[in-house]
Amino acid sequence: MASAVRAVIFDIDGTLLDSVDLHAQAWVEAFAHFGIETEHAKVRSQIGKGGDQLLPVFVDRDRVKREGKAMEAYRSDLFKRNFLDKVRPFPGVRPLFERIRTEGQTIALASSGKADEVAHYKELLGVADLVSVTTTSDDAERSKPFPDIFASALAKLAPLNAWDSMVVGDTAYDVQAAAKAGLPTIGVLCGGVSETELRTAGCVAIASDPQDLCDRYGESLLAR
Known part of the structure; x- marks a missing residue:
């Protein structure tokens, strides 16, 4: 050094x-929109990763390939709409x-x-x-x-x-x-x-x- x-x-x-709790809540709600149940604490522990690394923790590999981009886009829009101003x-x-x-x-x-x-x-x-x-x-x-x-x-x-x-x-x-x-x-x-x-x-x-x-x-x- x-x-x-x-x-x-x-x-x-x-x-x-x-912003960590807000990002976590946005992911929880986005996952719920796609029928995936998650716990806020477990999602929160993954915040700091981008969606490319976070999604595979909660979604199986094949579904990530099929719907991962849609899930990330939905989460991004949801965050801007409901959480960004907080x-x-x-x-x-x-x-x-x-x-x-x-x-x-x-x-x-x-x-x-x-x-x-x-x-x-x-x-x-x-x-x-x-x-x-x-x-x-x-x-x-x-x-x-x-x-x-x-x-x-x-x-x-x-x-x-x-x-x-x-x-x-x-x-x-x-x-x-x-x-x-x-x-x-x-x-x-x-x-x-x-x-x-x-x-x-x-x-x-x-x-x-x-x-x-x-x-x-x-x-x-x-x-x-």
């Missing part, structure tokens, strides 16, 4: 936005991003979300002017825990590379995907995943939420 972190790559859902930022996102930029570091967003959702989130967070690089589901063949989204972010950050960069995420899927791309991860607890699970997955440090990371920036791994 280089002595200085020059780029910080953020997951969005559960890391910057209080998403709220966690405290401290804008101050954290301002601090990072003041320190001369570059900010990237790496999400499994659709491009229009991510664009909306940047406006909701009020950070569009501070973000240099954004990746969405359009930039990755496979979603987390595969590394595609982080690899895409690194490609856009070039000439900065994995040695210069650090991920901030809220799920084990973020940590696993980042590690496969050669990136260390600071875990945040605001997405609802336990510190034990995040540390077991390989997080190099833990913060409560963006505000906590901002308040303790000077002593965090981002500042080294």
